[in-house]
Amino acid sequence: MKKRYWVAGSALAAGVAGVWALRQKPRHAQTFSLELPGGTGIADSGEGSVQFIGTATTLIRYAGLTILTDPNFLHRGERVHIGYGMHATRLTDPAIDFDSLPPVDFVLLSHLHEDHFDKLVQRRLSKNTPILTTPSAARALRRMGFSSLFPLRTWDHVAVRKGGASLRVTAVPGTHGPMPVSAMLPDVMGSLLDFRNGRDGGHYRMYISGDTLIFRDLEEIPIRYPHIDLALLHLGGTRVLGVLVTMDAQQGVEALRIMRPDLAIPVHYDDYDIFQSPLEDFRHAVERAGLQEKVRYLSRGETYAFTLKGARQTVGERPLV
Numbered sequence: 001m002k003k004r005y006w007v008a009g010s011a012l013a014a015g016v017a018g019v020w021a022l023r024q025k026p027r028h029a030q031t032f033s034l035e036l037p038g039g040t041g042i043a044d045s046g047e048g049s050v051q052f053i054g055t056a057t058t059l060i061r062y063a064g065l066t067i068l069t070d071p072n073f074l075h076r077g078e079r080v081h082i083g084y085g086m087h088a089t090r091l092t093d094p095a096i097d098f099d100s101l102p103p104v105d106f107v108l109l110s111h112l113h114e115d116h117f118d119k120l121v122q123r124r125l126s127k128n129t130p131i132l133t134t135p136s137a138a139r140a141l142r143r144m145g146f147s148s149l150f151p152l153r154t155w156d157h158v159a160v161r162k163g164g165a166s167l168r169v170t171a172v173p174g175t176h177g178p179m180p181v182s183a184m185l186p187d188v189m190g191s192l193l194d195f196r197n198g199r200d201g202g203h204y205r206m207y208i209s210g211d212t213l214i215f216r217d218l219e220e221i222p223i224r225y226p227h228i229d230l231a232l233l234h235l236g237g238t239r240v241l242g243v244l245v246t247m248d249a250q251q252g253v254e255a256l257r258i259m260r261p262d263l264a265i266p267v268h269y270d271d272y273d274i275f276q277s278p279l280e281d282f283r284h285a286v287e288r289a290g291l292q293e294k295v296r297y298l299s300r301g302e303t304y305a306f307t308l309k310g311a312r313q314t315v316g317e318r319p320l321v
Contacts, residue, residue, distance in 0.1 A: 012019070029120075031180050034106065034161070035161050036161065037162075044199045046202045047305065048060065048062035048307075048308075049061050049304065049305045050230070050232070050265065050306070052265070052301070052304075053073070053301040054095055055067060055072045055115055055267070056115075056210075056267050058204075059102070061120045061194070062165060062195050064163055065105050066103060066295060068101070068106075068107050069108045069109075069110075069208060070108070070109060070110055070117065070253050071117060071310065072118050073118065074094075074217070075094070075119050076091060076093050077089065077248060080114035082114065083185070090272055090274060091272060092178075092271045092300065098120060104129060105130070106131065107125070107129055107130070107133075108132050108208070109137060110211060111174075111176065111187050111211060112134075113186060122144055127145045127146050132150045133149070133173075134152065134153075135187070136139035136186060136187045137151075137186065138150070152169075152171035152189060153218075155170065155172070168192075168196075170225075171189045171190070173190060173212070173221065174188040174190040174191075178213065178244075188212060188219075189196075189210055190212055191210065193206040203308055204229050205225065206232070211234050211268070212234070213241065213245070214255060222260060224256065224261055228260065228261040229254070231235070231261035232264075233248055233252050233268075235247050235268055237276045237281075238276065246268065248276070249277050252286075256286075256289075256295075261294070263286070264295050265295070265297070266279060266295070266297065267297050283297070
């Protein structure tokens with residue numbers, strides 16, 4: 001049964017209902033292509049890595065591809081605007097500075113909040129850097145002068161190629177708050193990254209949650225994509241005006257149960273003063289649930305290496321592009 005949300009005596013009700021209906025309307029997924037210059041043109045080794053920079057910022061490397069997620073390079077004591085006149089102060093430093101970044105092939109942006117795409121990045125990132133993000137974020141980024149934008153709705157995907165490396169990025173469900181609060185916050189997307197080795201069918205699937213809460217639509221992800229090798233979970237228990245807008249410790253454990261990844265790495269915690277659920281809370285919740293073997297904790301600057309797994313076929317799973 002479809003859920004309905006009512007705001008009595010307010011014109012907001014109609015607007016919220018309209019947004020909700022639009023988001024739920026069935027649609028055909030679109031496929032985009034991103035051909036990147038460079039690369040060796042030879043088959044890849046099947047090895048990759050994830051480096052945790054801080055907040056939700058990571059560097060993901062695979063076979064000559066370098067992906068930057070949710071870039072935030074402000075330092076301790078600097079502030080970001082989070083909307084409606086509210087600000088947050090950074091409590092940590094990034095593991096590396098923006099000027100020390102390697103060449104980036106594309107940015108994967110879950111949503112447009114300054115703790116995910118700060119003003120320094122807005123000024124300094126090359127305006128022709130490809131950015132995969134939500135449609136609303138893409139519109140705002142275009143007004144900032146960015147020109148290579150891939151606006152993705154849920155289940156849209158981008159086929160990325162660079163030399164011998166191939167990758168499919170799929171936008172998956174996310175919500176930045178409970179209804180009707182989410183209607184007043186930026187659209188957010190999670191992402192699935194499917195890495196593939198063309199030589200032997202080796203495959204590795206990575207889920208990045210984005211700033212989502214647990215909600216019903218997340219259950220569709222493991223139904224469509226039933227084996228996730230690695231999950232990057234945005235935690236922190238962020239609260240705005242007392243309302244939870246990112247997963248806290250208990251929701252992080254619930255995400256583990258829903259997605260059933262082989263391994264998970266928590267990110268997006270302890271970096272800003274609006275994060276109310278520290279990493280230690282998640283660690284204790286994971287231990288109480290008996291899931292400690294499923295979680296790897298990275299210090300800022302630390303890298304996790306992964307290797308593509310052998311070819312496998314799963315009933316009902318969509319073929320890779």
